[in-house]
Amino acid sequence: MRFTFKHPWIHLTPALSAIALDDILSGNTCQPIGLADFESYLEHKEHSVENLRFVVWYQSYRRRFFALPPAKQKLSPGSRQFSFALPTPARTAQHISRMSSRATTLVYDEPLTPNSALHSPTTSTSPTLSRTSSVPLTASSSIPSRAYMHTAPEKQPLRDECTLVAATFLLPSAPYELMLPSLLLSTILRDVALNTHPDVFLPAYEYAYDALLTSSLPRFLEIAQQNMNWEKKLYWWLYGIMTSCVGWAIVIGCLFISYDSHTTQGRLRAWRLLGVPFLSLGAMQMYAAYRG
Template identity: 25%
Template sequence: MGLLSLKYRRPGHVDKGKFLSSRRGDASSDVSLESGQTGSSSGIPDVLAFDKIMDGGTCPPCTIRDFINYLMYIEHSAENLQFFLWYRDYVKRFNEASTSDTNLSPEWTQAMEDETAAKIQKDAVERIRKEPEAVAIFRGTDFEKGEADIVLESRDPFSTPPSTPSVKDTPSLWSRSRATSYRSQCQDAFRAAGASQPFTIQPFRAEVNRVIATYITDDAPRQLNLSSKEQKCVVQALAYTTHPSAFRTIMGSVEDTLRRQAHPNFIRWTICNGNPARVTFARSLGAGTILCATIGAILLTLSSAGRGWRALLAIPWTLGIATLVSAYKGMCVVLHGLHHRHVRPWELFDYSAEEGVVSPSSSSSSGSELEERGNHQRGRGSKEGNNNSFESFGSSNNSYEDEPWVVKYERRGLVRKVFDREVWIQEPALRQIQDVIFVQSVLAGLLGGGVLTAVFVAVPVGGFF
């Protein structure tokens, strides 16, 4: 990694709702995916790029496990990465399957996809013509859309799917009943999309049924943010084949969201080395130091003391401004001096620090292997948060709210949060970014402290006392 410039700026926050709204008409997103870059990734060095993290080329706290924990607990959209990891592994397993099996699932071509999308659009327009009052309701308002979009996006694509109860492993009888339930849900989805029932002898058909029931159907436990049109297109594609190309449309949407919205936000969040309580404390300390130094300068100016005494206040001004600027960017200068960061709340409770955790590789572990590792961690405990985070299938990601650490951390005293346990930052690139931000804060402190000192020293002696 090359040296970062002092002009470096950390990635800007990408609002999820605005991004998903603008992405639908953003043609530049295709360029981002084809180039393998993050898209609007200003402030992210190459060594922390999305592909680097996915390939396991980064150290804590910038690993794929840290990424999925961030999406799980902070951004509440872990389903995108869970589906992405499953799909990458599914492509690998499908290509390794025997030729005789894969011949039963032909490729879903771009021409077939375009034809299906056009047919869905046409059906939506016809439905609108039969029910013109649906358009009249929104005409002249901020919610007015194209005729077809009113039907195709009737449900909110940004809504959070409802939470479902956590499900634990049970004997094979339960597994068979769940498989039947998946088939039933998929049959309903196929009928709703106007697709014929698929051939059950196609390879991976049972797994694809689980994917549809977990990620694609309405009210799925890990429902992806898909428009109605995208949902119908992928369901019709999956009714025809289990070939990975059937997921082309939604994979482009999911990967684009991960690269251009979730990943920049993750890097921005990871740069912060303190928890919110510590950062707030640092901001208060910096502001208080500046305020005290300013009051002292005013008193010295009004007194009979020589001007030279006022110059001493440059020190607290510099320290206060540097601390405030650093805290504004989410960093505590004390933690940075040690290259430490606070332990995340989900890492603090109920997990043994002596037990190591094996981070599954997205490129080498199958969906079943990921699930088995998650089950293994559930049995012995994991110090890295939700045991279901790496499982391809399971209950809603919101089920983490029932974990003991949530209540325990809320009850934790403010002072204890400020001085929570610290760990070493292992990722060199992240340490370098924090070094640059620290230098920028010190330079801002020197500049601000110098200006304030010059102003107060230039004022004549007051001599009031």
């Protein structure tokens, strides 16, 4: 599904307005609107690179999970259908209700011990997470005390990677902590202890994707638009500076023009106003260059 968003205060050219977030994530764009450029912008300008890294990781994780043999996928049951939608209060409440209901009605064959549900990760196969440090993680106290697992957590597919993701993006004070509603966050952490199916992380993915689509991407494209018009910007900068210099020359020149004694004031100060149109025009031209 292809999502686009038009920001009410950001005006882009038709070509850039047609750029979707998926185009950048899939590598279909090049500099200066490539994936590396977008990541650099989020890291150094908006300081919200955690959203992009989580989205990239989740898409990779979902592909790798469903590439596993069916027998391994059954160890972490869930739907194969990708029911993605942008988050709304109603959808968030639906997620919490569905996840909570599933956690309280499951029946397991083997006892679930709190310390075995989430343990310290050792290695990760995700390139997105290779730049982050491993943080020990223990089971949340919100795990049902009478829950029983039909499969031990350490035997679930990609368990270490899920633990590392929770420690990197979800726990309080995590290196790349996502901004999520507290109730939804606690629900996700509880489900991570019970399951490694990609649907466990789907609510967090929707929030991170929405933040990129509606906030970060329009601003990133606006800056890229300015950078792509650098020749035109240079022209208007020079034109604006030259026009302003003409205006200042008129104003300063009027200060040194003397008149005969028949002139009422000796110096016609009103003549300085001749420079105002040039100064105003120069300022507008330089502002246009600044805005790209």
